[in-house]
Amino acid sequence: MQLAQQPLVPGVERDAAAQELLEGVSSLIRAVRCIEHRHLSGGDGALRRSDASVLKVLMKDGEQRGGEIAAKLGVDASVVSRQLTALEADGLVSRRPDPADARVGLVSLSAQGKARLEAMYSAYTQQLRTALSDLDDDAMVAAAATLQRVAVAITEANKLVRQTPRTGE
Numbered sequence: 001m002q003l004a005q006q007p008l009v010p011g012v013e014r015d016a017a018a019q020e021l022l023e024g025v026s027s028l029i030r031a032v033r034c035i036e037h038r039h040l041s042g043g044d045g046a047l048r049r050s051d052a053s054v055l056k057v058l059m060k061d062g063e064q065r066g067g068e069i070a071a072k073l074g075v076d077a078s079v080v081s082r083q084l085t086a087l088e089a090d091g092l093v094s095r096r097p098d099p100a101d102a103r104v105g106l107v108s109l110s111a112q113g114k115a116r117l118e119a120m121y122s123a124y125t126q127q128l129r130t131a132l133s134d135l136d137d138d139a140m141v142a143a144a145a146t147l148q149r150v151a152v153a154i155t156e157a158n159k160l161v162r163q164t165p166r167t168g169e
Helices: 016-040 049-061 066-073 077-089 111-131 137-163
Strands: 093-098 101-109
Touching (some): 049 066, 066 077, 066 101, 077 093, 101 111
Antiparallel strands (some): 093 101
């Protein structure tokens, strides 16, 4: 393990490689949020990041219950329920009763929602291609695989932390 010469917090040793990765991920998140801000806050009919996340789940996994969407996004079902009400009012999703349980609704992405999401991601892709023009497809795929591996590892570590009972408080 390599330790940095100057810890971020005096008196606390730091793992330089892990800290560099953390700082790189943080920089990437800020950069993505800047792109999202430009595309998601573009006036009338702009999508919020959280709304785009709901639409993306529906596009990827198809029709499903609101509770399933909430679980995939790691948020409370009441949060998604409010989002779905707004998205339905905007014509971006549609709901129908679940034939297996009439107390529950099934949500699907509307044609308008699909078009809005596709347009947003098309703009993202064009911007990314321009920004990373010095990388070929193989390098981009390798970078994506590494980022996915980091994301999965962090998600799994977070699950373990949540499951570990706190002591001494």
